[in-house]
Amino acid sequence: MVGESGSGKTTVLNLLIGFITPVDGRLSIDGMDISDIDLRSYRRFISVVPQAPVLFTGTIRENIIYGLENVTEQEIQDAVEGANLKSVIAKMSNGLDTMIEEHGANLSGGQRQRISIARAIIRNPKVIILDEATSALDTISEKEIQDALDRLIRNRTTFIVAHRLSTVRGADRIVVLDKGKIREEGSYQELMEIKGEFYEMERLQMALR
Template identity: 55%
Template sequence: MTAFAEGQSAAHRLFTTIKRKPEIDPDDKTGRQLEDIKGDVELRDVYFSYPARPEQLIFDGFSLHVSSGTTMAIVGESGSGKSTVISLVERFYDPQAGEVLIDGINIKSLQLDSVRGKIGLVSQEPLLFMTSIKDNITYGKEGATIEEIKRAAELSNAANFIDKLPNGYDTMVGQRGAQLSGGQKQRIAIARAIIKNPKILLLDEATSALDVESERIVQEALNRIMVDRTTLVVAHRLTTVRNADCISVVQQGKIVEQGQDYILITHLLLI
């Protein structure tokens, strides 16, 4: 009887999850399509708190503008709201008030697939699927050709180690990429993000979990793909933001300083 009761309880939770209609529906085809964009990104007077902690305000009138083709580094202590910027631009969440704009258009008025198709995301912990390297890269662009896959691998500094593998691009990565090192997994994730040639690139502490040598290789790849794209870099390490056009220091959900001078570098070093 205990087993039946536990199974019934588990089934109830499962069906509740299946029937739940998310506030941000990825299958919703209403809204404008983004055919082509310049890549201008702006958060305007944003107020936001996470659904699990509605009483804790993360952003209280937060504003940030990143001009097309430039790199903005966002630095600050843990919990200051750096990664929340990435989540809002990707529209994982909607703000309670204020606007998130791409080329001056509120992303709420755009089809979600259209928005995310123009954005590449590389996070701290790359998520790889239990399939081949080729398939993992192809998830970034449906119907990608082998030439496009190899070009993305070259840009991400992944081609050299892939070519040395016995099965090359058909090598299985294992569960969560267990057959690859941290640096190799991150380079596959970069290739997946870059294969669709996104106008906007989001880097959420993409090198923070790597050792020094892997970080150097991955950072070289990131520097290569950031050219001529609007890039938001969430970072703790100085090496990650050296080439940024502008540095924004975030504290308690607000930008306290912005620019590119030694004062900001000092803030970063003290984090």
């Protein structure tokens, strides 16, 4: 999903997660109306990687496995590797048991994002929601994070809210939103060929690189 601020992207994500419910129309998940679904059970199958990860004071390990029980060391290591976090932890004085300051103040944006991705991987979700997950990163960090995200979303239903249009090139379906309405939809190639709103947005971003 792409579009200017206020186009409705965050509203769609909040509907998908069940934070808000439709006041009109119907939202169905695999054919079931979301109002008939136990949202607590439903949310167990969803992982969200936000633009600004929410970290709490505690160790890196505790932040990765937050809310889970009976997690094996191998599962933690697999999540760390999948999130491209291994090299970061290797440089930490106490490895996975390194303390994170409030809001992750002692970590870079890229490091915080990798912990957020490891947290998503270890939950083995069926649905991934990426909310502008790379927009606040520098170019080097973005490449490393994008590699980790590519592993995370493989064989999973993924919803992406993107500011950098390069992150949605491989999407099966791109939706261009404007003031809550769908203006265009299609694959990257299809939208570039019709030379509409998405084409102009991409052309502008490429000119600014």
